[in-house]
Amino acid sequence: MTSLHKVNLPKRSRNIINSKPLILFICMLTFICSTTFAEEQKPDATVENTQKNANKATLIKKPIELTKQHKEDLKHYLAGEQVKPLLAGPDDYLTLVKKHTxxxxxxxxxxxxxxxxGATNPKAINYLRNALPAKGWSTIAIQPSNKPENYPSTAITVAEQKKENQLILKEYKSKLNSMLNAVMNTAREYPGIVLVIAQGNNAALLVDIYSQDDSLQPNALIMLSSYRQSNHALINSVNENFAHQVASTELPVLDLYLKHDNQLVLNKAAQRKAFSKQEMKVYYRQRQLNNTVTGYYPEEELLSQINSWLKAIGW
Incomplete structure (x- = not known):
């Protein structure tokens, strides 16, 4: 049998072997300390990152209101002599004025x-703004206020919706009334009669205002695709009231809409015509115009309908 002999290592080697536990302990202690330090630094890094994100958020600007965008575009793209400011109470508006040629x-x-x-809406308004001066009309196109916020109401019950809608529209119509008063004063500085051509909901709200205050009435009103927007449960009642107001006013009205139009416009046009016949409204005419693009009026036919109606009532 082979005998086992004790291996005598050099003294230096024995010291290294004996120091291994100490080295392992030091390594473990170093790892624990570095981990603890890193954990302690995390909150500071999180706070720093949060502050950086907050600073970035402050640099992101909120979207500009639509009405303000329209105003800035008008000032930028149109000639200065056409853009005229209009002050109505505390509110300011922009108007585009073109004199007859x-x-x-x-x-x-x-x-x-x-x-x-916008006041240069290509669906009809901008064409009329540029075409009517050659026919002897000076034009004043108004940049209207934005749609009222929170309209129609999001209340749960129909009664609450009706109440909130009335309050919201009351404020909007008050501003619209002040604006109409200011622009009518400007229009009366020109010789001849005054016509108003209005679109959509604003046309319906104008009829509401005119039915309550005839001092603001022009000589005639032309409505383009007019209707009243509201909650689903209130659509029928508000548009029926609109139809009654059109029929009862003595103001001459030309009621135009399109073959391819807003579905609510198409559904409610016949009602206005029927009520006007019942009231035997003399100066009321309704016409449907054929169009190829939804919402866009055929330009030549639109102008022809306006001219023929004005001649029919003596202008």
Whole structure:
């Protein structure tokens, strides 16, 4: 059998072997300390990152209101002599004024687009703004206020919806009334009669205002795709009231809409015509215009309908 002999290692080697536990302990202690330090630094890094994100958030600007965007575009793209400010109480508006270019002046046409639309709305308003001056009309196109916030109401019950809608529209109509008063004063500075051409909900609200205050009435009103927007449960009642107001007013009204139009416009147009017949409203005419693009009026036919109606009532 092979005998086992004790291996004698050098002294230095024995010291290294004996120091291994100490080295392992030091390594473990170093790892624990570094981990603890890193954990202690995390909250500070989180706070720093949060502050950086907050600073970035402050640099992100909120979207500009639609009405303000329209105003800035008008000032930027149109000639300065066309853009005229209009002050109505505490509110300021922009109007686009073009004087007649024909030999004789027939009067002034005030153009009011639908809310959410610009004074250069290509669906009809901008064409009339540029075409009517050659026919003897000076034009004043108004940049309207934005659609009222929170309209229609999001209340749960129909009664609450009706109440909130009335309060919201009361404020909007008050501003619209002040604006109409200011623009009518400007229009009366021109010779001839005053016509108003209005779109959509703004046309319906104008009828409401005119039915309560006839001092603001122009000589005639032309409505383009007019209707009243509201909650589903209130649509029928508000549009029926609108139809009654059109029929009962003595103001001459040309009621135009399109073959391819807003579905609510198409559904409620016949009601206005029927009520006007019942009231034997003399100066009321309703016409449907054929169009290829939904919401866009055929330009030549639109102008032809306006001219023929004005001649029919003596202008």
């Amino acid at each position: 024909s030999a004789n002046s027939k009067g002034v046409v005030i153009l009011l687009p639908e809310w959410q639309q």
